[in-house]
Amino acid sequence: MHRVSLILLFIFVLTACVSQPAQSPGATTVVPDPTVAPTTSAPAPVEPTPMAAELTPAVVAAGIQQALDTYIEAYNSNNVELLRSVVDQTNAPFRRLVEERFNTFQSSSFGGMQFSAMRVLEVKARPHGFWQATINDGGFHRDILFIQAGDGRWVMSEPTEEQLGEKIKIDNEYFTLNTYEWAAEVNDVIEDMVIRARQQVIDVLGRTPDNKFNVYLRPIFGITPPVNPNSLAWYSAGSRPRNDRVDIFAPFSYAFGSYDPNVGWEGELYSTIVHELTHWAYTRAFAQEYRITDWMSEGLAEYVSNNPRRGAVSAAVRMGRIIPLVDPNGGVRPQDMDHMTTLEVDRGLAYGFAYSLVAYIVETQGGLDGFWRFAAAVRDTPGTGIEFYDKALQKAFGMTYEEFDAGWRQWLKENY
Ligand SMILES: [Zn+2]
The missing domain is CATH 3.10.450.50 (Nuclear Transport Factor 2; Chain: A,)
Structure with a gap:
């Protein structure tokens, strides 16, 4: 019965990235998929x-x-x-x-x-x-x-990769852009976009990582090694800071998905790059001091890139499908924000709820300082589940888990 535009498909299913676990910034990892033929x-x-x-x-x-x-x-x-x-x-x-x-x-x-x-x-x-x-x-x-x-x-x-033509390297003082002749008409635009995105991240977070990084533009999906088909871009921390990389699907490809013609593909891609560079900046300028969970990491990146996914989150709130912070029923594969990277469904939607959790903290707990107070409490709090959140939230905000959860749900209803 519902008539919806196809854009919803991409808002709902596309996760913005695959991020490195905060605990292991040492290795570049790619999710292998044994079902895929080379x-x-x-x-x-x-x-x-x-x-x-x-x-x-x-x-x-x-x-x-x-x-x-x-x-x-x-x-x-x-x-x-x-x-x-x-x-x-x-x-x-x-x-x-x-x-x-x-x-x-x-x-x-x-x-x-x-x-x-x-x-x-x-x-x-x-x-x-x-x-x-x-x-x-x-x-x-x-x-x-x-x-x-x-x-x-x-x-x-x-x-195929061979049909993409010559490999091109564009080098500046902040990063190296690795691309192909096939993407010739967008290479300079994307270089400029990454420069601006890096500056936005630095301006919002207030710290400047000092390492040069690599950007890999993928004009097609089929570049080895195989990658997650539900991502648009992702950050991988290198074993050395100079090996940090951001991979991006290029515009004019199926993998890139759809975009608002008023914003253009440039607008969509720009916020995605800001998202990935937020992971980079956190890893290189904050990670030694704090600890953040997956939803905090993704929520911060969505917050810095100003991407509330309002349409998807409002629809889910109205349908009574708020993904809980901690699934009270637990089980082997809990469907909650605390396990957002292993959700069986609605992973794209989880990014919208991650944004909302960070925005709720920022708006009610004194700006990003509130977020960092919580990240320090998370670092100092052992344990898991509701008990863990209860202790960390009391430490950071003087609130119990129940108070925080009720406040967030109320805030969602008022703001979405
Ligand atoms: Zn991410």
Whole structure:
């Protein structure tokens, strides 16, 4: 019955990053996924058909529109076979990206919602037979690459790493941007964005880490090693500070997702970079003094990047689906904010609640100083669960867990 725009999909399912556990800043980790075939053993990508020369933008747009209609039907009927019919099945990493996002959405609290049509706005030829389509997605925009399969159908796809062209390094005094020729039109824009994002983090947090870091721009999903398909960007702490890295999916790709056309992809990407650089700044300028839990880390990053995910959180509050700070029923896999990185569903939504917890502390406990008072109390408090929060909250704010929890829930109802 619900008619919602497709943007909700990405607000709800995309987690902003995979962060390093605060306890082990020493190693660069990547989440391995044994079910994924290495890209080297994947079948050859679909080659453009010989009639490629006859393709006009209007003909291509019509073919792509047909594929998008099927894609929406697949989402609305939870039909993975239908989804596969419009996705390049010869590109294993790409197929995995699209299917995992589909499955994440279908199993979320918002699975079953009905999406309205996606409309092709314009198409643009890219190298190796790809066409980049700009799509209106319920008022939001997104860019997806398509290629024509042997039987003439248009399917979503992406190039292989080899097809991305020359590797490019852009170096400045703060970081090295590692990118590809494929992303030539956005490389300078992104360099400038990272410079501004770094400054925003420093201005809000009030401390300046002194290490240079690396930024890796990924124009496609299928760059080895395999990464989490539900992330847009992530920070990895290096064994040495100069090995710190932020990986980012480039705009004009399926992995990048949708964006508000009034803000542009630049606006969406900028706040994501601020988020990741907040993890970097915490790790290099605060971690020695404090201890923070996962929700505190993600909430701080969302707070500094000013990303309340208001639509998703309001909907969840109205539906009575507030993710509790500590799940009173516990169990082997508690569904609560205290375990936000291992939630089975609604991980994207958990970022919105993490923001709200930090914003609630900032607004009611004397600004970010209140947050740091709590981070110091967390450092000095052993234990787990409600008992742990009760002690740390009493130490920092003179409040019991029950008082804090009730105050936060009341604040959510008043502010969302
Ligand atoms: Zn994060």
